[in-house]
Amino acid sequence: MQGRRIVLGVSGGVAAYKSAYLARRLLEQGADVRVVMTKSAQQFVGAQTFAAITKQAVLVDLFGGISPHTELGQWAELIVVAPATAHSLAKIAYGISGDALASTVLASEAPLLLAPAMHTEMWMHPGTVHTIDQLRRAGHTLVGPESGELAGGDIGYGRMAEPEDIAFVASCLLSDQSLIGKRVVVTAGGTREAIDPVRYIGNRSSGKMGHAIAQAAARLGAGVTLVTTSSLVTPAVIERVQVESALEMADATWRASAGADCVILAAAVADFRPVAVADVKMRRADGAPQIKLTETPNVLAGVVSMEPKPFVVGFAAQTGSLEEAKRKALSYGTDLLVANDVSAPERGFGTDTNEVTLMWPDGTEDDWGFSTKSEIADRLMALVASRLPAIGGGGVVAN
Numbered sequence: 315m316q317g318r319r320i321v322l323g324v325s326g327g328v329a330a331y332k333s334a335y336l337a338r339r340l341l342e343q344g345a346d347v348r349v350v351m352t353k354s355a356q357q358f359v360g361a362q363t364f365a366a367i368t369k370q371a372v373l374v375d376l377f378g379g380i381s382p383h384t385e386l387g388q389w390a391e392l393i394v395v396a397p398a399t400a401h402s403l404a405k406i407a408y409g410i411s412g413d414a415l416a417s418t419v420l421a422s423e424a425p426l427l428l429a430p431a432m433h434t435e436m437w438m439h440p441g442t443v444h445t446i447d448q449l450r451r452a453g454h455t456l457v458g459p460e461s462g463e464l465a466g467g468d469i470g471y472g473r474m475a476e477p478e479d480i481a482f483v484a485s486c487l488l489s490d491q492s493l494i495g496k497r498v499v500v501t502a503g504g505t506r507e508a509i510d511p512v513r514y515i516g517n518r519s520s521g522k523m524g525h526a527i528a529q530a531a532a533r534l535g536a537g538v539t540l541v542t543t544s545s546l547v548t549p550a551v552i553e554r555v556q557v558e559s560a561l562e563m564a565d566a567t568w569r570a571s572a573g574a575d576c577v578i579l580a581a582a583v584a585d586f587r588p589v590a591v592a593d594v595k596m597r598r599a600d601g602a603p604q605i606k607l608t609e610t611p612n613v614l615a616g617v618v619s620m621e622p623k624p625f626v627v628g629f630a631a632q633t634g635s636l637e638e639a640k641r642k643a644l645s646y647g648t649d650l651l652v653a654n655d656v657s658a659p660e661r662g663f664g665t666d667t668n669e670v671t672l673m674w675p676d677g678t679e680d681d682w683g684f685s686t687k688s689e690i691a692d693r694l695m696a697l698v699a700s701r702l703p704a705i706g707g708g709g710v711v712a713n
């Protein structure tokens with residue numbers, strides 16, 4: 315999203331308060347954000363809030379400058395309307411300008427992402443149903459609404475999608491859809507091998523690298539299944555399978571990988587697990603236990619032996635030298651091995667940054683240097699997309 319020009323349109327619903335956070339999320343991802351608000355929206359959040367967050371003047375009045383709506387509409391690479399009220403959606407659907415927001419949308423050729431928010435009755439009303447149908451047929455993208463708590467404490471359908479999900483779909487619309495029609499499986503996080511009902515043998519993997527890869531793949535249009543042990547949140551377009559142990563990780567990964575185009579194994583899976591799990595919590599009074607371990611299934615070996623074999627990317631976390639990773643790259647049957655030294659500062663487990671070396675089965679290597687996990691994920695998925703045979707088909711961008 316670095317440097318991409320996004321207009322955020324805010325109309326008059328209670329969810330307007332969440333749009334301030336959405337503006338911040340878009341800015342954090344590097345976008346250049348300008349805001350246009352309806353008069354009603356200013357009943358809910360002041361224009362000053364958005365001006366302070368974006369450090370840009372907010373367009374609220376059509377008749378302030380020379381032609382502010384055409385200027386803003388032509389500037390935009392993407393317009394996001396969040397919240398999109400029933401009123402503003404209808405105006406956009408039927409080409410009724412008349413205020414700064416609708417006029418900007420009508421004066422733009424940029425793709426349009428709409429995040430409807432309203433009470434269930436308003437959403438179900440035949441007028442709104444027609445409006446939404448019209449907007450979809452015009453090729454605009456909708457994200458949400460979802461069910462949950464609505465204004466006034468009611469529970470039902472019509473709640474605006476979460477800002478993270480809106481920001482994610484926005485990033486999809488600004489990306490080339492080079493993985494459309496592809497199925498990608500990603501594993502993430504460190505497994506936990508139970509000793510008793512409260513204790514486990516684990517590792518320090520946070521799942522950040524795998525989650526970033528899953529998002530990067532979905533952004534390029536792939537259908538993504540993420541098998542994870544992590545509690546990090548994922549955008550709604552990613553199918554998430556939550557697991558804990560190596561056995562669960564193996565089972566879920568192998569199931570999801572059947573027929574997949576690409577499998578990326580970024581999880582830190584335990585090599586050994588306790589042979590027996592105590593039924594009740596072990597007591598100090600019983601003395602130090604002798605815990606007998608047994609090997610866990612080899613998730614990677616299972617995936618590389620699949621027929622047809624997907625494009626397999628393995629991750630190798632090493633401490634110190636990458637020699638062991640080199641051996642794995644030549645012998646494990648991966649199409650690509652991504653090695654990193656997790657003992658180096660700001661690299662590996664738990665950090666937002668990493669340094670990876672790509673190792674190909676023919677022995678060639680490519681050091682990508684120090685970078686954020688999100689940048690590595692985007693670069694890796696662009697590389698994978700260039701290696702997979704092109705096919706057509708539908709993507710995952712919400713509509």
Ligand SMILES: Cc1cc2nc3c(=O)[nH]c(=O)nc-3n(C[C@H](O)[C@H](O)[C@H](O)COP(=O)(O)O)c2cc1C
Nearest residue numbers: 325326327328352354355399400401402431432433
């Ligand atoms: C407290 C309150 C909450 C409202 N929430 C919504 C809402 O979530 N969605 C919606 O479509 N309209 C909502 N409305 C009604 C809109 O504010 C009203 O239709 C307004 O004309 C929308 O104008 P705009 O689309 O130009 O911003 C709400 C009104 C009030 C008073």
